[in-house]
Amino acid sequence: MLLVLCRQxxxxxxxxxxxxxSDESLQLETRYDNDxxxxxxxxxxxxxxxxxxxxxxxxxxxxxxxxxxxxLETQRWKPQAGGPVFLPDGWPDRKLP
Numbered sequence: 001m002l003l004v005l006c007r008q009x010x011x012x013x014x015x016x017x018x019x020x021x022s023d024e025s026l027q028l029e030t031r032y033d034n035d036x037x038x039x040x041x042x043x044x045x046x047x048x049x050x051x052x053x054x055x056x057x058x059x060x061x062x063x064x065x066x067x068x069x070x071x072l073e074t075q076r077w078k079p080q081a082g083g084p085v086f087l088p089d090g091w092p093d094r095k096l097p
Contacts (some may be wrong), residue, residue, distance in 0.1 A: 018080035019072055026077055028068065030061065041065065 017028040027044040038054040039061040045051070094096040 020077075020080050021075070021077045025080070026072070030063075030065070039064040041068070043068070 014029060014031045016030075019026040019028065024046040026046060027042075028095055029042040029044070031040050031042075032038070033054070036054070038056060040066060041053045041055075041061060043051045045052050052087075053064055055064065
């Protein structure tokens with residue numbers, strides 16, 4: 001699911017995927033940091049802690065997302081119906097080289 005969505009040419013900013021397991025929810029956010037020219041992935045866990053990864057290339061982000069999705073499936077997390085949520089701000093404000 002994540003791999004297909006990330007390969008689309010999306011002009012929107014922040015993408016947030018929501019996952020469920022029993023009565024818990026987990027959030028996976030992707031964005032682009034224009035100040036550092038990095039792709040950013042943030043996982044927000046039910047207990048409140050966050051894990052952040054930064055990547056210089058979109059292919060690195062894509063590979064990490066695939067591995068993350070596989071890990072979440074192993075832990076029995078299920079994507080919430082409806083797909084990712086797009087929010088304003090957070091993607092490149094200029095064409096990438």
